Amino acid sequence: MMIVLQLVLYCLLFFLLVKAAAGNDGLRCLYFYPKEYQEEAFRRGLAEKETVARQSKRFMIPFCLVMLAALAANPTKCELEAAGAQLAADERDILSGVRAVAVKAAAAVPKRVANGVRSVATRRAYRAEIEQYTSKPGAAKQAEVAENPAWASVQTARDVHRPTAGRYLEATCEGFFECHGDRGFADDAAIVAGIGWVAGEPATLIAQEKGRDLQDRIKRNFGCPQPEGYRKSLRLMRQAERFGRAVVCFVDTQGAFCGKEAEERGQGNAIADNLYAMAGLRVPTVSVLVGEGGSGGALALALADRVAMQEHAVYSVLSPEGFASILWKDRSRAAEAAAVMRMNAYEIFDMDIVDAVLEEGEGSASANPDFAIANVVAYVEESLDELSALPIDELLEQRYERFRKF
Numbered sequence: 492m493m494i495v496l497q498l499v500l501y502c503l504l505f506f507l508l509v510k511a512a513a514g515n516d517g518l519r520c521l522y523f524y525p526k527e528y529q530e531e532a533f534r535r536g537l538a539e540k541e542t543v544a545r546q547s548k549r550f551m552i553p554f555c556l557v558m559l560a561a562l563a564a565n566p567t568k569c570e571l572e573a574a575g576a577q578l579a580a581d582e583r584d585i586l587s588g589v590r591a592v593a594v595k596a597a598a599a600v601p602k603r604v605a606n607g608v609r610s611v612a613t614r615r616a617y618r619a620e621i622e623q624y625t626s627k628p629g630a631a632k633q634a635e636v637a638e639n640p641a642w643a644s645v646q647t648a649r650d651v652h653r654p655t656a657g658r659y660l661e662a663t664c665e666g667f668f669e670c671h672g673d674r675g676f677a678d679d680a681a682i683v684a685g686i687g688w689v690a691g692e693p694a695t696l697i698a699q700e701k702g703r704d705l706q707d708r709i710k711r712n713f714g715c716p717q718p719e720g721y722r723k724s725l726r727l728m729r730q731a732e733r734f735g736r737a738v739v740c741f742v743d744t745q746g747a748f749c750g751k752e753a754e755e756r757g758q759g760n761a762i763a764d765n766l767y768a769m770a771g772l773r774v775p776t777v778s779v780l781v782g783e784g785g786s787g788g789a790l791a792l793a794l795a796d797r798v799a800m801q802e803h804a805v806y807s808v809l810s811p812e813g814f815a816s817i818l819w820k821d822r823s824r825a826a827e828a829a830a831v832m833r834m835n836a837y838e839i840f841d842m843d844i845v846d847a848v849l850e851e852g853e854g855s856a857s858a859n860p861d862f863a864i865a866n867v868v869a870y871v872e873e874s875l876d877e878l879s880a881l882p883i884d885e886l887l888e889q890r891y892e893r894f895r896k897f
Contacts, residue, residue: 642826642834654863663696699716721747725761737775759787777799780800786807796889800845802837806844850862850866
């Protein structure tokens with residue numbers, strides 16, 4: 492922005508200098524023209540060389556002074572490097588602060604019981620902590636909400652160093668064979684899907700993959716699936732049902748891609764088809780939210796018999812920025828919106844939306860990837876073992892009752 496303002500200012504100064512030097516007489520700025528034009532003007536007696544030289548000096552001296560002043564006002568290379576180093580230090584401080592809040596929130600509750608679920612008393616204490624942020628008026632509320640645990644979970648879920656869904660998929664199964672394409676339009680790299688062995692049993696695995704570096708993220712559209720990605724998922728789920736394989740889904744997406752081309756290819760219809768199919772699949776289904784769970788794009792792979800989420804994953808109808816923009820017309824109130832939306836795993840478990848909250852270890856999965864991945868693998872294996880023992884009709888009845896209560 493500053494560069495644009497400087498360019499506008501320089502153009503204005505140049506215009507004023509030319510106006511002052513030339514006025515309304517074109518011959519007074521003859522020195523701007525090529526030499527042959529000047530010689531022709533001298534030959535015809537329209538101007539004199541001495542006058543033109545004097546006018547040229549009258550313009551060039553102020554112009555050079557202005558340019559020197561502009562160069563002196565611009566930052567030097569050393570100053571730019573120092574500013575960059577300061578920005579990097581500030582960014583590290585901010586990230587450290589967010590992680591510290593996340594650690595504080597995680598440390599405020601005891602270690603997990605059974606399959607990674609916190610105690611009811613702990614969840615109630617956490618809810619009381621959230622309510623204290625949302626009940627404070629005015630400036631005090633704005634100051635406090637910046638450090639609320641729900642917002643810390645949102646920031647942690649978006650951490651680029653967090654293990655992606657593909658890593659959980661690789662750790663969960665052996666002999667993974669990836670399948671491509673929706674047999675209709677294209678292959679969507681944001682959805683990784685295929686067949687593998689989970690605890691010695693064949694299974695179909697589907698993951699929403701954000702990518703592990705910048706080039707990979709661009710290739711995978713930052714984990715925002717296109718319609719063909721959901722149709723690929725649907726194709727493999729139908730195939731799993733035909734051959735009696737369980738379905739395991741790893742959810743991590745900001746939401747389905749909402750571009751014009753995606754809508755033209757039936758994005759909403761593709762998500763609806765997935766929801767309809769998952770509701771009636773005659774095989775065990777397990778879904779785990781391992782990062783962001785945004786809107787229908789996440790729900791399309793989360794209509795399962797067992798749904799769990801990591802303690803710093805989030806699950807919501809839209810982003811806190813979107814919530815704040817719609818409700819308050821102020822995107823900067825995203826932290827407050829996160830608290831109001833209860834964007835935290837324990838709050839979501841308390842509302843019976845998920846069946847379990849899985850620990851990530853001290854801090855988050857970014858700091859303890861092996862621990863976090865091991866917990867997810869254990870949960871998937873336990874759940875599939877439990878669900879496989881149920882008759883199919885009972886499994887479908889339980890699934891229907893689970894989602895019908897909402």
